[in-house]
Amino acid sequence: MPELATDKTCTGCMGCLNVCPKDAISTRTYPDGHLGISVDPDRCIECRMCEKVCPVVNGIPYGENNLKSRFLAGWAQDTEIRRRGATSGIAGAIAARVVADGGYAAGAVMEGLECRYTVTSDPAELPRLQGSKYTASMPGTVMRRIRQLLSEGNQVFFCGLPCHVAALLNYIPEKLHPLLLTADIICGGVSSPLLLKRYAEEHPEMTGVASFRNKDHGWHPKGYRYNLKYVDAEGTVHDTPSGTRNLITDGFACELTDRRSCYDCRFAFTHRRSDLTLGDLWGDTRFPAQHHDGVSAIIAHSPRGEEILRMAGIAVSEIPAADVLGHNTRLFYGKSVKRFLPERRLLPRLIRRLSYPALLRVYASDLRGAPWYWMPFALYRVVSFRIAEKIKQLKSRYIIRHLTQD
Ligand SMILES: Cc1cc2nc3c(=O)[nH]c(=O)nc-3n(C[C@H](O)[C@H](O)[C@H](O)COP(=O)(O)OP(=O)(O)OC[C@H]3O[C@@H](n4cnc5c(N)ncnc54)[C@H](O)[C@@H]3O)c2cc1C
Ligand code: SF4
Ligand code: SF4
Ligand code: SF4
Numbered sequence: 001m002p003e004l005a006t007d008k009t010c011t012g013c014m015g016c017l018n019v020c021p022k023d024a025i026s027t028r029t030y031p032d033g034h035l036g037i038s039v040d041p042d043r044c045i046e047c048r049m050c051e052k053v054c055p056v057v058n059g060i061p062y063g064e065n066n067l068k069s070r071f072l073a074g075w076a077q078d079t080e081i082r083r084r085g086a087t088s089g090i091a092g093a094i095a096a097r098v099v100a101d102g103g104y105a106a107g108a109v110m111e112g113l114e115c116r117y118t119v120t121s122d123p124a125e126l127p128r129l130q131g132s133k134y135t136a137s138m139p140g141t142v143m144r145r146i147r148q149l150l151s152e153g154n155q156v157f158f159c160g161l162p163c164h165v166a167a168l169l170n171y172i173p174e175k176l177h178p179l180l181l182t183a184d185i186i187c188g189g190v191s192s193p194l195l196l197k198r199y200a201e202e203h204p205e206m207t208g209v210a211s212f213r214n215k216d217h218g219w220h221p222k223g224y225r226y227n228l229k230y231v232d233a234e235g236t237v238h239d240t241p242s243g244t245r246n247l248i249t250d251g252f253a254c255e256l257t258d259r260r261s262c263y264d265c266r267f268a269f270t271h272r273r274s275d276l277t278l279g280d281l282w283g284d285t286r287f288p289a290q291h292h293d294g295v296s297a298i299i300a301h302s303p304r305g306e307e308i309l310r311m312a313g314i315a316v317s318e319i320p321a322a323d324v325l326g327h328n329t330r331l332f333y334g335k336s337v338k339r340f341l342p343e344r345r346l347l348p349r350l351i352r353r354l355s356y357p358a359l360l361r362v363y364a365s366d367l368r369g370a371p372w373y374w375m376p377f378a379l380y381r382v383v384s385f386r387i388a389e390k391i392k393q394l395k396s397r398y399i400i401r402h403l404t405q406d
Pocket of ligand 1: 084085086087088089090091092093106107108109115129130131132133134135136137159160161185186187188189190191278279280281296328330
């Protein structure tokens with residue numbers, strides 16, 4: 001039997017499932033709601049192709065921490081694409097360019113309450129790809145489709161989670177790489193799909209998510225708030241009232257339901273195998289006039305990455321690496337001690353058993369106005385999160401010092 005990633009390290013990238021010639025690999029759902037795989041021993045012929053693709057066990061590093069890549073600030077110049085973008089529409093502008101040139105764009109879309117990857121060459125489909133979906137995305141068999149398109153001579157742009165890009169690059173044969181353009185994101189981890197499920201149970205009219213985050217009130221580097229909107233069967237969009245917490249976006253921000261692999265992420269590097277890495281330029285002080293519409297941190301790892309930025313009409317300015325490193329540690333440091341907290345360990349049980357108000361308190365830190373007997377928990381929460389933050393700060397400062405001294 002092949003030796004693949006374990007329940008603790010598996011990223012759910014489905015590289016193994018896509019490559020298996022015998023369809024011996026299927027998906028299964030862990031008790032914490034995240035998707036894993038299982039191998040059917042009766043079908044498996046022990047060819048070990050899955051091991052070569054698995055970005056956790058194949059031994060090919062996804063990147064390294066150095067300053068070889070170029071650090072840029074940027075935004076899409078097309079105002080509609082920029083407005084729809086989670087940050088400033090960089091992924092959206094590249095997808096639009098590639099599709100306009102006759103190629104295909106692949107990315108994550110919401111289908112009801114599930115986040116799945118899709119590939120399209122239809123310009124009308126591209127807005128669905130835009131926007132951050134703060135939940136675990138399911139690759140399904142998208143890699144097989146991309147391989148087929150590439151082998152037919154099409155260019156494909158894939159934007160997704162770093163672990164998924166790693167699997168895709170392992171899966172696609174080297175000779176087809178010149179046609180494949182990849183962007184990954186600065187990834188803070190993906191939360192359990194069970195958060196959406198429990199939220200939807202509490203809001204029975206909900207049939208899907210309209211947006212996890214939008215710029216109705218502008219993109220602000222400081223004091224930023226996620227802004228969840230959901231839709232009902234009639235297509236009516238429901239805005240969550242400002243000043244309230246919700247299990248989906250506040251649950252994501254809490255990081256207590258992340259995939260277990262996200263607490264020890266092996267894909268967080270300043271220099272990566274993807275062409276581009278995209279994120280928010282948090283803490284920016286250089287481009288205040290652009291803050292309302294969003295400013296991206298873009299890390300260009302390859303000449304092809306830089307070229308597509310030019311072709312896609314993206315405004316860029318070179319910035320010092322320190323502008324990104326100091327405010328966005330998930331770019332280069334993927335560990336978190338939150339994995340050891342009892343709330344994370346007990347997630348499979350608590351997510352199903354706790355009432356919705358209790359879930360909000362535990363997994364979205366909504367402790368305002370909680371009854372007095374929640375006070376010890378509130379105190380524990382403040383202390384445990386501060387310790388987690390302090391450890392992250394110390395470790396990331398150490399890495400930044402080494403990076404900037406070299
Ligand atoms: C789960 C998650 C965690 C993130 N954590 C951070 C962080 O800690 N720091 C930071 O600076 N930025 C983070 N980002 C990235 C940021 O939110 C933006 O996605 C990024 O800046 C790209 O914005 P854009 O306007 O260029 O892209 P858009 O034009 O809005 O396009 C968004 C692209 O992201 C992809 N995408 C969206 N959601 C998912 C998903 N769930 N799985 C796979 N692909 C997806 C889509 O395929 C699309 O191509 C995170 C994003 C996600 C989805
Ligand atoms: S070893 Fe080969 S047949 Fe078996 S699961 Fe892996 S890819 Fe499939
Ligand atoms: S290839 Fe991806 S889904 Fe398969 S075992 Fe490895 S990490 Fe898990
Ligand atoms: S944090 Fe790492 S393992 Fe988790 S989804 Fe992001 S890239 Fe994948």
